Amino acid sequence: MSTAVSPLAPNDVPDMPEIAGVRLATAAAGIRYKGRTDVLLAVMDKGTTVGGVFTKSKCPSAPVEWCRAKLKRGGSRGAFARALVVNSGNANAFTGKTGRQSTALTAQIAAKAVGCSVNDIFLASTGVIGEPLDATKFDGVLAEINETAAPGDWMSAARAIMTTDTFPKVATATVKLGKARVTINGMAKGAGMIMPDMATMLSFVFTDAPLSGAVLQSLLRSGVEDTFNAVTIDGDTSTSDTLLAFATGAAAANGAPKITRAGDPRLKAFTKAFNDVLANLSEQVARDGEGARKLVEVVVEGAATKASARKIAMSIANSPLVKTAIAGEDANWGRVVMAVGKAGEPANRDKLSISFNGIRVARSGARDPSYDEAEVSEAMKAPKIQIKVALGLGKGRDRVLTCDLTKEYVAINGDYRS
Amino acid sequence: MSTAVSPLAPNDVPDMPEIAGVRLATAAAGIRYKGRTDVLLAVMDKGTTVGGVFTKSKCPSAPVEWCRAKLKRGGSRGAFARALVVNSGNANAFTGKTGRQSTALTAQIAAKAVGCSVNDIFLASTGVIGEPLDATKFDGVLAEINETAAPGDWMSAARAIMTTDTFPKVATATVKLGKARVTINGMAKGAGMIMPDMATMLSFVFTDAPLSGAVLQSLLRSGVEDTFNAVTIDGDTSTSDTLLAFATGAAAANGAPKITRAGDPRLKAFTKAFNDVLANLSEQVARDGEGARKLVEVVVEGAATKASARKIAMSIANSPLVKTAIAGEDANWGRVVMAVGKAGEPANRDKLSISFNGIRVARSGARDPSYDEAEVSEAMKAPKIQIKVALGLGKGRDRVLTCDLTKEYVAINGDYRS
Numbered sequence: 001m002s003t004a005v006s007p008l009a010p011n012d013v014p015d016m017p018e019i020a021g022v023r024l025a026t027a028a029a030g031i032r033y034k035g036r037t038d039v040l041l042a043v044m045d046k047g048t049t050v051g052g053v054f055t056k057s058k059c060p061s062a063p064v065e066w067c068r069a070k071l072k073r074g075g076s077r078g079a080f081a082r083a084l085v086v087n088s089g090n091a092n093a094f095t096g097k098t099g100r101q102s103t104a105l106t107a108q109i110a111a112k113a114v115g116c117s118v119n120d121i122f123l124a125s126t127g128v129i130g131e132p133l134d135a136t137k138f139d140g141v142l143a144e145i146n147e148t149a150a151p152g153d154w155m156s157a158a159r160a161i162m163t164t165d166t167f168p169k170v171a172t173a174t175v176k177l178g179k180a181r182v183t184i185n186g187m188a189k190g191a192g193m194i195m196p197d198m199a200t201m202l203s204f205v206f207t208d209a210p211l212s213g214a215v216l217q218s219l220l221r222s223g224v225e226d227t228f229n230a231v232t233i234d235g236d237t238s239t240s241d242t243l244l245a246f247a248t249g250a251a252a253a254n255g256a257p258k259i260t261r262a263g264d265p266r267l268k269a270f271t272k273a274f275n276d277v278l279a280n281l282s283e284q285v286a287r288d289g290e291g292a293r294k295l296v297e298v299v300v301e302g303a304a305t306k307a308s309a310r311k312i313a314m315s316i317a318n319s320p321l322v323k324t325a326i327a328g329e330d331a332n333w334g335r336v337v338m339a340v341g342k343a344g345e346p347a348n349r350d351k352l353s354i355s356f357n358g359i360r361v362a363r364s365g366a367r368d369p370s371y372d373e374a375e376v377s378e379a380m381k382a383p384k385i386q387i388k389v390a391l392g393l394g395k396g397r398d399r400v401l402t403c404d405l406t407k408e409y410v411a412i413n414g415d416y417r418s
Numbered sequence: 419m420s421t422a423v424s425p426l427a428p429n430d431v432p433d434m435p436e437i438a439g440v441r442l443a444t445a446a447a448g449i450r451y452k453g454r455t456d457v458l459l460a461v462m463d464k465g466t467t468v469g470g471v472f473t474k475s476k477c478p479s480a481p482v483e484w485c486r487a488k489l490k491r492g493g494s495r496g497a498f499a500r501a502l503v504v505n506s507g508n509a510n511a512f513t514g515k516t517g518r519q520s521t522a523l524t525a526q527i528a529a530k531a532v533g534c535s536v537n538d539i540f541l542a543s544t545g546v547i548g549e550p551l552d553a554t555k556f557d558g559v560l561a562e563i564n565e566t567a568a569p570g571d572w573m574s575a576a577r578a579i580m581t582t583d584t585f586p587k588v589a590t591a592t593v594k595l596g597k598a599r600v601t602i603n604g605m606a607k608g609a610g611m612i613m614p615d616m617a618t619m620l621s622f623v624f625t626d627a628p629l630s631g632a633v634l635q636s637l638l639r640s641g642v643e644d645t646f647n648a649v650t651i652d653g654d655t656s657t658s659d660t661l662l663a664f665a666t667g668a669a670a671a672n673g674a675p676k677i678t679r680a681g682d683p684r685l686k687a688f689t690k691a692f693n694d695v696l697a698n699l700s701e702q703v704a705r706d707g708e709g710a711r712k713l714v715e716v717v718v719e720g721a722a723t724k725a726s727a728r729k730i731a732m733s734i735a736n737s738p739l740v741k742t743a744i745a746g747e748d749a750n751w752g753r754v755v756m757a758v759g760k761a762g763e764p765a766n767r768d769k770l771s772i773s774f775n776g777i778r779v780a781r782s783g784a785r786d787p788s789y790d791e792a793e794v795s796e797a798m799k800a801p802k803i804q805i806k807v808a809l810g811l812g813k814g815r816d817r818v819l820t821c822d823l824t825k826e827y828v829a830i831n832g833d834y835r836s
Contacts, residue, residue, distance in 0.1 A: 096784030129752025334547025
């Protein structure tokens with residue numbers, strides 16, 4: 001398996017500020033990997049609210065079921081959280097009764113370490129599916145690292161949750177809520193098996209803003225639509241996709257108002273910053289698609305509706321023939337037409353226009369007469385490729401991010417377990 | 419691009435008998451390739467009936483639109499055909515007005531050569547999308563090869579329509595219709611961009627049985643369901659997928675009864691033989707999937723319905739993660755669970771059982787305790803892999819064929835145009 005960092009990794013890694021009320025610690029529990037950390041413990045102050053969105057898989061992992069149950073338990077009032085435990089190396093998915101026992105045991109160990117109810121523990125696991133997760137490996141480890149947990153080390157946290165990721169993914173934003181500054185920090189891990197809904201396997205966002213669980217839930221539901229749910233790597237949907245958001249409320253001490261209603265106008269700037277963090281993290285997921293050499297942005301406009309534009313964009317973004325063409329630096333718009341055609345959405349072949357990185361190669365259902373092969377070939381060498389399709393039917397527009405499909409993807413996934 | 423024959427190519431190539439009333443000829447028209455034939459002319463005797471099924475793409479190729487119009491023209495009485503012209507190298511798809519002019523000109527040239535109406539000409543093209551097809555290249559060529567067209571050379575015909583196929587695909591059957599023997603010959607080309615509906619880009623079936631166009635149409639519609647429509651290579655749907663069937667009726671001279679009603683009980687044996695030819699050809703398409711090293715049969719049973727079983731089987735067969743695992747000879751049933759989960763069909767994780775080549779690796783939603791990694795690893799080395807998923811919900815069962823996803827697929831498709 002390649003260990004080289006994706007050439008699409010961001011050049012600048014942000015300085016991650018502390019979030020009041022959040023402490024982080026990592027450890028090497030020996031779940032699967034050798035010589036690296038594989039467990040993250042995030043400890044939150046009392047009163048921290050939580051929201052979450054999860055995979056739509058009909059066969060979700062045990063931790064996904066655990067988190068869903070805890071959120072449901074919170075009811076309309078919203079749920080609270082005191083700790084998040086994430087392990088890499090084993091997804092605890094399709095592990096039957098053993099899987100449920102593992103989540104229960106992990107939560108017990110964490111609850112004892114932190115000193116709270118198991119109902120305040122949130123869990124996520126990523127890695128191999130179908131292998132039992134030995135939760136006894138957390139025994140001792142969580143209690144020990146709870147002692148050393150500290151506000152600062154977000155990069156180590158992001159690193160502990162990686163599987164085939166080639167770089168840790170973090171993002172941050174600060175914004176005014178009322179008259180107080182509040183902070184939003186996020187981390188994500190992705191790489192393969194990335195497809196709505198959710199797009200990333202695991203992502204966690206923390207803020208010191210005083211938001212109710214219901215508000216967090218609402219922010220997540222609308223925020224993922226054009227961020228995590230608009231990213232696809234290979235069209236495969238994980239059993240484990242999880243995005244959790246935690247709000248400690250510590251900024252209330254600085255005068256930040258408590259927000260308990262989703263539509264509160266004071267949330268406007270916060271919502272934008274929150275969505276920016278989600279967009280940043282989800283783009284990093286696409287930039288670290290397994291074997292990716294090109295970031296691909298698919299823009300569809302002129303569709304009948306936004307939903308129709310999304311389906312067509314996803315059809316293009318998930319087409320192996322389009323993705324291999326991009327890997328070959330080939331502006332193969334014929335394959336884009338194929339992908340438009342197979343989406344099953346309203347499309348009129350003779351009204352289609354297609355551009356690669358701003359160069360129109362096809363219009364009115366045929367090759368653009370002004371299309372210069374040399375110019376386009378040069379443009380296809382760029383690390384970011386935008387495919388824009390104009391359907392000429394209506395006002396529906398959408399945008400999806402993906403990456404190219406390379407031999408390296410096959411190598412990584414043909415050799416993952418061995 | 420690799421030119422090695424697929425290791426999954428059938429060992430035995432059938433002797434293809436003549437079909438009375440069908441003459442074949444091929445030529446090198448220089449559409450795209452050098453040093454090989456790229457055009458097939460099949461000339462049929464007067465009175466030959468025709469049926470066809472086509473891609474469901476919303477952006478079909480010009481020849482698909484041509485054939486559909488000619489079939490429609492036949493109305494409920496059915497359409498007739500005097501010639502089929504197929505070229506490889508250029509799909510005449512997404513070529514706008516020029517594309518329609520190319521089909522019209524090709525049909526004119528063929529009609530003049532054969533001496534019939536343009537309405538009796540059927541067309542198919544395969545190859546690059548979006549490049550104008552210069553139909554003037556057929557001028558002279560079709561008239562010349564019409565002179566030399568002869569009943570026998572089915573292999574040359576199958577070879578002329580290949581693109582990235584590594585072997586020509588033919589199948590034949592003889593069967594009694596009434597008291598007369600009738601013959602069914604078929605050819606296909608596939609390789610990539612293979613997904614229902616249709617599953618193959620191009621396939622042509624010929625028989626001397628006296629069947630009306632309506633009967634042929636009915637045979638095709640029901641015959642493709644579990645053959646061509648149950649094969650997928652990469653989930654991509656061609657703009658050009660075409661399956662045409664021609665019946666010369668010449669066997670009437672030997673006493674074969676004329677069949678004009680789809681439900682005619684005398685058709686029973688013929689229908690089976692016809693479906694066998696379709697099944698044989700469609701399996702060959704899977705065996706020649708681009709870069710394929712393994713033939714993969716996905717069997718889903720115990721689903722809520724057959725349609726549900728089909729969706730789940732297709733979700734598994736189209737999953738890049740499942741396909742790369744097979745390429746890596748890894749019995750990664752966790753990814754099979756993932757693909758079941760993402761299908762969106764009724765499934766109960768804790769009732770799932772999964773086998774690879776008859777070895778059960780998972781049952782009741784977890785690893786089978788008797789699962790022996792060494793035994794399964796050995797089994798995964800076979801050239802044909804059966805993935806069987808038992809859902810334990812109902813009586814729905816279905817089967818889909820596909821192949822593995824290898825680096826060679828990426829190489830072929832990342833370098834197709836250059």
